[in-house]
Amino acid sequence: MSNEISKFSDPGLPEHVHRKTDTDPKAEKRAEQQVAILFVLSAFFTVLTIYSYIFIKTNTFIFLPIMGDTNAHQFFLGIGLAGSLLFIGFGAVHWAKQLMPDTEVVAMRHEMRSEDVDREDFVQTVKERAGTAGLGRRSLIKRSLGLAVGLIGLTPLVMLRDLGPLPRKQLNTTSWTKGTRLVTDPGNRPIHVNDLEVGAVAQVLPELPTGTERTLENIGTDAVLLIRLRPEDFQLDSERLSWTHEGIIAFSKICSHMGCAVALYEQQTKHLLCPCHQSTFDVTRAAKVIFGPAARPLPQLAITVDSQGYLVAQQGFTEPIGPSFWERSS
Numbered sequence: 073m074s075n076e077i078s079k080f081s082d083p084g085l086p087e088h089v090h091r092k093t094d095t096d097p098k099a100e101k102r103a104e105q106q107v108a109i110l111f112v113l114s115a116f117f118t119v120l121t122i123y124s125y126i127f128i129k130t131n132t133f134i135f136l137p138i139m140g141d142t143n144a145h146q147f148f149l150g151i152g153l154a155g156s157l158l159f160i161g162f163g164a165v166h167w168a169k170q171l172m173p174d175t176e177v178v179a180m181r182h183e184m185r186s187e188d189v190d191r192e193d194f195v196q197t198v199k200e201r202a203g204t205a206g207l208g209r210r211s212l213i214k215r216s217l218g219l220a221v222g223l224i225g226l227t228p229l230v231m232l233r234d235l236g237p238l239p240r241k242q243l244n245t246t247s248w249t250k251g252t253r254l255v256t257d258p259g260n261r262p263i264h265v266n267d268l269e270v271g272a273v274a275q276v277l278p279e280l281p282t283g284t285e286r287t288l289e290n291i292g293t294d295a296v297l298l299i300r301l302r303p304e305d306f307q308l309d310s311e312r313l314s315w316t317h318e319g320i321i322a323f324s325k326i327c328s329h330m331g332c333a334v335a336l337y338e339q340q341t342k343h344l345l346c347p348c349h350q351s352t353f354d355v356t357r358a359a360k361v362i363f364g365p366a367a368r369p370l371p372q373l374a375i376t377v378d379s380q381g382y383l384v385a386q387q388g389f390t391e392p393i394g395p396s397f398w399e400r401s402s
């Protein structure tokens with residue numbers, strides 16, 4: 073029995089069959105209009121997307137058969153996006169199938185980089201094909217495609233709105249102001265200077281004016297840690313020392329790395345530790361970072377006492393609390 077593989081002849085390309093649009097100018101015109109209609113439909117759905125995004129309120133509901141009560145904002149957003157992409161796709165496919173040249177060509181495979189002459193040949197072919205595709209000649213398709221593609225490009229731009237509004241001064245401000253009393257959290261009880269013993273630590277919040285409700289957002293930015301050391305333990309410059317009171321020092325509880333709550337205090341070493349990524353701050357040196365990824369010390373809140381001996385803020389924080397952000401100046 074022979075191992076020889078029997079050869080068979082190359083069947084070649086099937087014979088090219090002309091489409092109706094190749095031979096009938098009316099059919100060609102009709103196909104051109106159909107493509108344009110599909111692109112215009114895509115543009116319509118993009119407009120619907122943008123309209124739904126801006127004008128339909130997120131809490132508007134409509135009743136739809138089978139689906140029942142449906143959020144209109146999300147429904148029309150979905151329909152708009154799906155329609156705009158679908159019809160631009162249909163338009164492109166219809167254009168390619170009916171109007172673009174459909175003769176099959178054979179390109180012989182070469183190893184790696186082609187010869188210069190072949191590369192030039194390729195460029196020439198592309199130019200020729202682009203010419204025969206008739207983009208220059210078919211101005212209706214060109215314009216409707218430009219409209220559809222241009223509007224689709226607008227969609228992500230409009231959605232940039234979700235990145236806003238810009239926080240502006242919001243990241244620089246907390247509820248702490250001059251004279252604000254420090255109160256326990258939980259409990260909202262003012263803290264007297266004698267309430268804290270050396271080595272004690274407490275989480276405090278600013279006392280809010282009567283009738284004001286504390287929001288979670290407030291707690292997230294206002295939380296402060298109060299620690300009492302012996303005054304001789306501090307290694308602070310005169311300004312920072314004047315921000316303490318009888319060994320009591322206050323720092324923002326929000327980690328300067330990524331905003332976790334700095335919740336662990338090691339009494340022996342006088343270190344504050346953030347449990348998220350182990351940034352460690354030295355309380356005696358104004359919460360200087362001594363380990364971990366945090367880039368800045370915890371902001372210190374200047375404190376003193378009022379006439380009744382209760383702890384109050386001398387002023388608000390002098391720098392933004394929490395992690396870095398682009399516009400941060402310190």
Ligand code: FES
Binds near residue numbers: 332349
């Ligand atoms: S958030 Fe505190 S160390 Fe990362």
